[in-house]
Amino acid sequence: MEKDLQELQTLIEVHFESRKKEEDELIQLKDRIEKRRSERAEQQRIRSEREKERQKRLEEERTRKEEEEAKKRAEDDAKKKKTLTSLHFGGYMQKLVKKRSGKRQTEREKKKKILSERRKPLDIDNLSQDRLKDKAKELWDWMHELEAEKFELQYQFTRQKYEVCVILDMISNTSEKI
Template identity: 80%
Template sequence: VTNSGRIILHTLNDNVQCEQTAGFKLSPFIMPNLIPPKIPDGEKVDFDDIHRKRMEKDLMELQTLIEVHFESRKKEEHDIVHLKDRIDKRRAERAEQQRIRSERDKERQKRLEDERTRKEDEEAKRRADEDAKKKKTLTSLHFGGYMQKLTEKRSGKRQTEREKKKKILSDRRKSLDIENLSLDQLKEKAKELWEWMQQLEAEKFDLQYQITGQKYEINVLRNRVSDHQKTSKRTKRGLRK
């Protein structure tokens, strides 16, 4: 009988004596015979060796898990570095495209400005010549008073809303100015427009991502305000009670 069996037996005997003292009669407890496991003859069980092998197995499994963890972490770090390089490369490409497009816009604006100045000068010269001829003719015919009234009427005329709208649209719309371009210049113009479309798509994606982040921040702030209001109401109710 093991030590635990002796403790159980003593405990049961004490319980039986207590119950008999209280007026109850119980049958005596008989401890069953415990048969230890049979070990083959000539063999000796080394529990220390079994424990050592189990510890070695657990250690190998732990080392395997650690190696797998570090390999996974190393792969994630490599992916992050690769993604960062791609983002930096994309930003550099976009900056270069923006620089080229800005230079081309400046050149195009300069050409348009020069062309507009030339046309305005020609138009002003033509009008000056026409006005001089008209004044000369009207002076000779003594129509000075009539000409003065006509000039005042034209200068006081107001633009209608439709004319204002047309003027605004004409100012905002960019002229392609491709009538006098050669084939190579047309190809360059098409390439420029394509790069401009790519830039607009990239800016659209950035704006959508920014709007999504702002919506998330707004929802978080709303939830915080709602929680704060609920807490304030509960505090006020507690003070009233």
């Protein structure tokens, strides 16, 4: 009987130990599940933030493209208006061109042609105030560059003129000696 009692106690102890191990495993499993849930929630939050950023970028790109298309349409409309207005004077201008085609172009006509090729249309009708300021600054910088180029060319011309005069003087001096 004592033997049975001892055996029963060992079985009870073994049972309680296995139950304690199972409870510990269960607690660890619950902790892992909770940890995984929190990680998953964090991943979902990060994923949703990325998706929002992607949507925002797509929206910005879409608006930028729409603005570019609107600008392009406005430029096309301006070109159409320009061609339509030039059509009114087209017959007269064509007669002038035909009349002058046989003659050599005068310097004034050459300059006008060059200037008309260089001149850029402004197209400032549908620009915001900031864009107008930027455009004005851009034109100012361009004008400044042209003025600097003009100054350098004038200086170069003066220098070349001086060099030609010096060479002519040298030639005239050598011819007088001979």
